[in-house]
Amino acid sequence: MDLQRVTVLGAGSWGTTFAKVLGDAGRDVTIWARRPEVAAEIRDAGTNGAYLPGVALPSRITATADPAAALDGAEVVVLAVPSQSLRANLTAWRGLLPPEAILVSLAKGVELGTLKRMSEVITEIAGVPDGQVVVVSGPNLAKEIAQEQPSAAVVACADHERAVAVQRACFTGYFRPYTNTDVVGCELGGACKNVIALSCGMAAGLGFGTNTMATLITRGLAETARLGVKLGADPLTFAGLAGVGDLVATCSSPLSRNRTFGERLGRGESVAQAQESVGGQVAEGVKSCTSIRDLASGLGVDMPITDAMHRVCHEGGDPRRLGAELLGRDRKHEWS
Numbered sequence: 001m002d003l004q005r006v007t008v009l010g011a012g013s014w015g016t017t018f019a020k021v022l023g024d025a026g027r028d029v030t031i032w033a034r035r036p037e038v039a040a041e042i043r044d045a046g047t048n049g050a051y052l053p054g055v056a057l058p059s060r061i062t063a064t065a066d067p068a069a070a071l072d073g074a075e076v077v078v079l080a081v082p083s084q085s086l087r088a089n090l091t092a093w094r095g096l097l098p099p100e101a102i103l104v105s106l107a108k109g110v111e112l113g114t115l116k117r118m119s120e121v122i123t124e125i126a127g128v129p130d131g132q133v134v135v136v137s138g139p140n141l142a143k144e145i146a147q148e149q150p151s152a153a154v155v156a157c158a159d160h161e162r163a164v165a166v167q168r169a170c171f172t173g174y175f176r177p178y179t180n181t182d183v184v185g186c187e188l189g190g191a192c193k194n195v196i197a198l199s200c201g202m203a204a205g206l207g208f209g210t211n212t213m214a215t216l217i218t219r220g221l222a223e224t225a226r227l228g229v230k231l232g233a234d235p236l237t238f239a240g241l242a243g244v245g246d247l248v249a250t251c252s253s254p255l256s257r258n259r260t261f262g263e264r265l266g267r268g269e270s271v272a273q274a275q276e277s278v279g280g281q282v283a284e285g286v287k288s289c290t291s292i293r294d295l296a297s298g299l300g301v302d303m304p305i306t307d308a309m310h311r312v313c314h315e316g317g318d319p320r321r322l323g324a325e326l327l328g329r330d331r332k333h334e335w336s
């Protein structure tokens with residue numbers, strides 16, 4: 001399967017960066033941008049200054065604000081909009097999707113209300129089988145990849161051949177994709193790490209150091225894996241790029257919007273003030289802490305860090321009390 005014509009729906013940080021990766025891998029890419037002026041800038045100047053200042057996009061990339069024009073003839077459709085708007089966006093685009101196109105999800109979140117993973121939303125709205133949906137996840141901070149700093153990712157699909165085809169389509173000298181068939185594990189790893197990154201940022205904002213950070217990362221991974229295994233994920237996925245890889249990158253990097261958001265809360269800012277720190281961009285963990293908490297509690301899975309993030313982001317919880325609350329829980333075995 002040689003995939004040449006790719007459409008990327010969403011011209012934010014990661015959509016534009018992944019389009020660059022695809023262009024550098026020799027694909028013909030059309031980006032759909034919500035704002036016509038962003039589409040015009042990408043098309044005419046080869047830049048997207050609002051999201052990726054100073055980055056030159058490959059000449060194989062074009063852009064439009066018209067979804068029908070963007071989707072015409074696409075063999076691969078990459079969905080690069082925020083998790084909580086994916087359903088509404090995809091519903092609007094449903095009739096325009098080429099029936100055979102592989103649908104690739106870049107979004108890292110769990111839908112509020114339905115508690116569905118992004119690939120579940122896509123199969124439901126687009127009416128396609130599981131094997132037509134691919135998830136790309138991993139330690140992929142957009143700005144670093146746009147600068148062509150080396151990194152790797154996972155391309156997960158129930159249909160191994162389609163995963164291989166997408167892997168080939170986005171394989172460049174600076175971006176190394178691996179295949180996997182564990183879609184559940186890859187998606188949960190990506191969604192949950194945003195919530196754990198909020199907690200690491202919060203700890204940094206409170207002035208805590210490396211031991212606290214490592215504790216949150218490790219116990220965050222433990223609660224993510226507990227949820228994943230309950231939902232049928234392969235435990236090994238959490239030791240891979242879409243698990244610990246993405247978790248460490250997001251929890252450690254000042255480029256992460258989720259970590260930055262948490263740090264501002266830790267310094268005593270309100271949720272509204274912290275939102276300003278990420279501008280118009282999305283810190284997915286702020287909403288996903290609620291949907292993941294609801295998903296876990298429905299399954300009887302204990303996720304104390306996620307619970308705590310929900311309390312701070314949505315119930316007026318005080319970050320300064322979190323350490324005592326988390327450490328003061330009942331004593332237990334490390335793996336129970």
Ligand SMILES: NC(=O)c1ccc[n+]([C@@H]2O[C@H](COP(=O)([O-])OP(=O)(O)OC[C@H]3O[C@@H](n4cnc5c(N)ncnc54)[C@H](O)[C@@H]3O)[C@@H](O)[C@H]2O)c1
Nearest residue numbers: 010011012013014015034081085106107108141142281282
């Ligand atoms: N930025 C990264 O480093 C990175 C890396 C890996 C994965 N992701 C994930 O990819 C997804 C997209 O992230 P991003 O960084 O491109 O986000 P972003 O906020 O930079 O851009 C989102 C894009 O979606 C568009 N959009 C369309 N409908 C929208 C709506 N109703 N509300 C808001 N925006 C709408 C926006 O115009 C914008 O072009 C997220 O789930 C994120 O977690 C991001």
Ligand SMILES: O=P(O)(O)OC[C@H](O)CO
Nearest residue numbers: 138139140141256257258
């Ligand atoms: O900026 P964040 O916090 O959305 O994180 C970006 C990516 O998901 C890291 O892989």
